[in-house]
Amino acid sequence: MLIAIKKYQAKFADFFNFEYAFAFFKGRVALYAILKAIAVGPGDEVILPGYTCVMDVNPVKYLGAKPVYVDIEPETFNINVNLLKDKITTKTKVIIAQHTYGYPCDMNAIMNIADKNGVTIVEDCCLALGSKYKGKLCGTFGKAAYFSFQWNKPFTTGLGGMAITDDAELADDIDSLCQKELCHPSKKEVLLLAAQLAVYRAFIYPRTTALAQTIFRSLTKKDLVIGSSKTSEFKPEMPLDFFKAMSSVQARSGLKQLKKIEQNIAHRKKMAQLYDQLLKEKGWNTRNYDSSIIDPVMVRYPVRVAEKNRALTEASKASVELGSWFECPLHPIETPLAAYDYEPGMCPEAEKASREVVNLPLHPRAGKKTARKTVDFITRFSQAL
Ligand SMILES: Cc1ncc(COP(=O)(O)O)c(C=O)c1O
Numbered sequence: 001m002l003i004a005i006k007k008y009q010a011k012f013a014d015f016f017n018f019e020y021a022f023a024f025f026k027g028r029v030a031l032y033a034i035l036k037a038i039a040v041g042p043g044d045e046v047i048l049p050g051y052t053c054v055m056d057v058n059p060v061k062y063l064g065a066k067p068v069y070v071d072i073e074p075e076t077f078n079i080n081v082n083l084l085k086d087k088i089t090t091k092t093k094v095i096i097a098q099h100t101y102g103y104p105c106d107m108n109a110i111m112n113i114a115d116k117n118g119v120t121i122v123e124d125c126c127l128a129l130g131s132k133y134k135g136k137l138c139g140t141f142g143k144a145a146y147f148s149f150q151w152n153k154p155f156t157t158g159l160g161g162m163a164i165t166d167d168a169e170l171a172d173d174i175d176s177l178c179q180k181e182l183c184h185p186s187k188k189e190v191l192l193l194a195a196q197l198a199v200y201r202a203f204i205y206p207r208t209t210a211l212a213q214t215i216f217r218s219l220t221k222k223d224l225v226i227g228s229s230k231t232s233e234f235k236p237e238m239p240l241d242f243f244k245a246m247s248s249v250q251a252r253s254g255l256k257q258l259k260k261i262e263q264n265i266a267h268r269k270k271m272a273q274l275y276d277q278l279l280k281e282k283g284w285n286t287r288n289y290d291s292s293i294i295d296p297v298m299v300r301y302p303v304r305v306a307e308k309n310r311a312l313t314e315a316s317k318a319s320v321e322l323g324s325w326f327e328c329p330l331h332p333i334e335t336p337l338a339a340y341d342y343e344p345g346m347c348p349e350a351e352k353a354s355r356e357v358v359n360l361p362l363h364p365r366a367g368k369k370t371a372r373k374t375v376d377f378i379t380r381f382s383q384a385l
Pocket residue numbers: 026027028029052053055056098124126127147148149150160161228
């Protein structure tokens with residue numbers, strides 16, 4: 001294995017004081033590796049929040065298992081643990097505990113239910129790098145956890161994913177799966193990713209994000225850039241080159257950013273507090289969580305607006321960086337929900353959140369000026385309660 005990748009895996013595992021980390025081309029690939037190593041397959045059920053990205057559901061479907069959705073609780077957008085018990089059946093094999101926007105799930109309750117029923121917990125930390133629950137890092141509660149380094153995530157290597165575990169047997173299984181089945185990015189993919197990362201570093205700032213996204217999406221459709229998701233990923237059939245390794249370009253970028261992780265975390269916390277303050281000054285409700293239990297490191301700052309679509313359209317015209325996820329229970333809006341066993345009405349709180357939530361930037365390139373501009377913009381709309 002290439003040195004940069006080995007080093008990135010070791011440093012990433014160290015951050016969690018864990019023994020094992022496995023780097024992949026994307027976060028979804030890391031989830032696939034974990035589920036396959038746990039031997040998830042036909043006849044099994046995997047529980048997820050009904051407020052997620054469809055790319056999180058794909059690995060479950062690729063393995064022939066059935067996704068079962070639990071509605072969210074409206075403050076943290078995480079699985080509502082009061083509804084979780086009723087979703088457990090003799091077929092339930094895994095609960096995916098997704099720490100949405102950076103808010104840690106109610107891990108005590110989830111672990112109790114999982115233990116009683118012999119169910120494995122896998123933590124989705126794609127939006128929650130550095131968040132803590134009762135003083136302990138998210139990602140260290142379940143049998144395994146996975147992370148994403150895609151453009152919108154806590155830090156980006158263009159695309160990228162990591163699985164971590166402290167379970168030697170599971171690590172062995174993931175390792176042998178990788179030895180047997182993992183394919184490698186093509187030269188063209190690596191070159192394009194390197195070029196995209198350079199463009200990102202040079203040109204993508206809060207005021208240019210909306211325009212960049214529009215250009216990027218249209219280039220992705222023409223296959224001229226490496227987009228986050230190919231068209232073939234919007235159906236539950238595994239593309240031939242899905243199970244792919246990380247490239248050293250990604251690993252080198254990850255190593256650089258891991259060195260700055262504490263500054264990144266501190267910045268996100270400070271920015272989220274600034275949003276709390278600025279929104280409060282405008283009379284808006286802000287984050288509401290028990291800080292004696294959770295210490296969130298938010299990836300984006302979610303707020304609810306009455307006219308989400310109008311807010312997004314106007315934000316783009318005003319060069320305000322406003323995020324739309326999640327646009328539906330299985331983001332994005334184009335997802336054919338029925339093909340993923342989701343029926344409208346299954347998760348009413350998640351559907352409401354999808355209609356109302358937009359998210360505000362917290363990344364290291366967004367500072368006080370961006371926060372003020374964003375809050376001035378968003379508070380011209382009515383808050384949805
Ligand atoms: C909560 C969540 N988990 C997992 C993923 C998948 O990550 P990746 O895009 O790196 O495959 C996403 C989507 O980007 C996500 O939003």
